[in-house]
Amino acid sequence: MNIQERRNKDGKITSYRIRVFDHRDTQTGRQFFRTLSVKYDHDKSEAWNRKNAEKQGIIFEKQVEEQTASDSHITFDNYCDYAISIKEKAGLSPSTVYTYNGYRQRVAPFIGHIQLKQLTPAAINKAYSDMLGTGVFKATVYQYHLFIHSMLAMAFKENLIPRNYASTATPPSSSG
Numbered sequence: 001m002n003i004q005e006r007r008n009k010d011g012k013i014t015s016y017r018i019r020v021f022d023h024r025d026t027q028t029g030r031q032f033f034r035t036l037s038v039k040y041d042h043d044k045s046e047a048w049n050r051k052n053a054e055k056q057g058i059i060f061e062k063q064v065e066e067q068t069a070s071d072s073h074i075t076f077d078n079y080c081d082y083a084i085s086i087k088e089k090a091g092l093s094p095s096t097v098y099t100y101n102g103y104r105q106r107v108a109p110f111i112g113h114i115q116l117k118q119l120t121p122a123a124i125n126k127a128y129s130d131m132l133g134t135g136v137f138k139a140t141v142y143q144y145h146l147f148i149h150s151m152l153a154m155a156f157k158e159n160l161i162p163r164n165y166a167s168t169a170t171p172p173s174s175s176g
Contacts, residue, residue: 001061003053006037013040016053020064036060074160076119076151077112080104083154103147111148116161124148124169138172145171 002019018036025032038053084104088097104112110127111119131141149166156164 001057003057015039018057018060020061022064034064074116075112076114076116077108079116079155080151083151100147103144107144116155119165121165121169124166128171139174142171142174
């Protein structure tokens, strides 16, 4: 584990970058690392911030070791694109692929930009509410919920998120 201070133009510490070895490519021998940023809290001392970064680093290193650390940059829309292509290669019917791509496009304005790690049940519920507010029928939003749940189930299986956040979201009823 490597911890580096990140500074702004004025020389003030803004964050710590934690770099952890992930794996080595078996064919090329190339090393792969995972990184985590920990924000600097200017209300606390430098010693406290450094100790906090070290604690976060230990937790992150353990998550990388156990393959439970999530990819912190992937958005829901990007993940859907990947997941649909994987499901298509695994034998998903062309009509279902077409339907999923349509759902992805319709859901994207509401949650597509949100990173997987920040996609909470509250964010999903807000998206459902916003969809209903734009005139989307409850039954349609429920279909989007099933799609979101399916995508997040795959992300959970791939250890990108600690649980399927759609499982605890509250979609509108499928009737009406």
